[in-house]
Amino acid sequence: MNAQDTTRRSLLGGAAALGLASLTLDGTARAAARPRARRRFDGMSVLITGATSGIGEATAKAFAAEGARVGFCGRRVSLGRRVEHEIREAGGDATYMRADVREPEQIRAFVDRMADRHGGIDIAFNNAGVGSGKLLHELTVSEWDDVQSTNVRGVFLALKYEVEHMLKAGHGVIVCTSSSAAEQARPNGGAYTASKRAVQGIVKSAALAYGPHGIRVNAILPGTTDTAFVRPPGIPDADWAAYKKAFGPLNIDGLERMAEPQEIARAVLALASDDFPYMTGASVAVDGGSTAGRKMVRPAGA
Numbered sequence: 001m002n003a004q005d006t007t008r009r010s011l012l013g014g015a016a017a018l019g020l021a022s023l024t025l026d027g028t029a030r031a032a033a034r035p036r037a038r039r040r041f042d043g044m045s046v047l048i049t050g051a052t053s054g055i056g057e058a059t060a061k062a063f064a065a066e067g068a069r070v071g072f073c074g075r076r077v078s079l080g081r082r083v084e085h086e087i088r089e090a091g092g093d094a095t096y097m098r099a100d101v102r103e104p105e106q107i108r109a110f111v112d113r114m115a116d117r118h119g120g121i122d123i124a125f126n127n128a129g130v131g132s133g134k135l136l137h138e139l140t141v142s143e144w145d146d147v148q149s150t151n152v153r154g155v156f157l158a159l160k161y162e163v164e165h166m167l168k169a170g171h172g173v174i175v176c177t178s179s180s181a182a183e184q185a186r187p188n189g190g191a192y193t194a195s196k197r198a199v200q201g202i203v204k205s206a207a208l209a210y211g212p213h214g215i216r217v218n219a220i221l222p223g224t225t226d227t228a229f230v231r232p233p234g235i236p237d238a239d240w241a242a243y244k245k246a247f248g249p250l251n252i253d254g255l256e257r258m259a260e261p262q263e264i265a266r267a268v269l270a271l272a273s274d275d276f277p278y279m280t281g282a283s284v285a286v287d288g289g290s291t292a293g294r295k296m297v298r299p300a301g302a
Ligand SMILES: NC(=O)c1ccc[n+]([C@@H]2O[C@H](COP(=O)([O-])OP(=O)(O)OC[C@H]3O[C@@H](n4cnc5c(N)ncnc54)[C@H](OP(=O)(O)O)[C@@H]3O)[C@@H](O)[C@H]2O)c1
Pocket: 049, 050, 051, 052, 053, 054, 055, 056, 073, 074, 075, 076, 077, 079, 099, 100, 101, 102, 127, 128, 129, 130, 131, 150, 177, 178, 179, 180, 181, 221, 222, 223, 224, 225, 226, 227, 228, 229, 230
């Protein structure tokens, strides 16, 4: 084999290893640099609460793109159908079912139906949540109850029914969405911070209870992420882009920008994958540095 052949072979071998889409042998290595798609979740049953938009939607799409059979819920039927359709159009496997995480019968029916359909539950992402931005003395009792019943009771209910299936199977991974706000309170975020700290408590207890049964449970703490959760409804794209640009450096020390939902999704997939077999009971901040601390700002003249 001459030197040219050796170079060609190593180019082809390297391209194959990298998953490059095409490589010509006419001397001009024309490689469409498309990394080989990873399929860490081929055939696995993944259940997600709150995937009609935002982080849940991005995570459902990311799991489906890696071969998972995704079952997800949320209350807004038209959005659920849209996400289901988009995943199927892209060649993925997704099933939407309307369910409200505050309602035990609805969540039990959702979990059981997806487990029946997919032959169990390998991975669950308990993500549905709502925000709250009022001072505690201005919050009504029913507003407080709604935040707790979605963010805390909803996570408890989903986990309760998912674990029944995982215990039978002897394995499972659960990721629950907490928030950087669990670690970093705001004056007008009392109800939300309380609820997201409660999620961490559920996760720690569940990790201890179910670890001996082969089930890992972790919390993810996203920082401010560009979803409907933080974007005011109806704001024009250009205004929102300008707002985001100014928001990052003022509020997120570290990376100085909001996260994109796909970035949180990637972290969820990593936690759910076999890459972290020894991680359970953890609270993983994916927040651009927000909870690491704050820059010191010195008063003028000091
Ligand atoms: N965006 C951020 O800055 C940020 C930061 C930290 C943590 N988080 C957390 O991330 C999670 C996802 O939020 P997001 O940012 O992706 O906002 P989003 O786009 O508003 O998504 C919230 C999801 O939760 C679902 N949901 C809310 N109440 C529900 C209920 N009662 N039953 C079923 N589903 C329900 C919503 O679906 P339906 O409305 O269709 O029911 C939607 O799919 C939440 O837990 C939130 O607290 C967000």
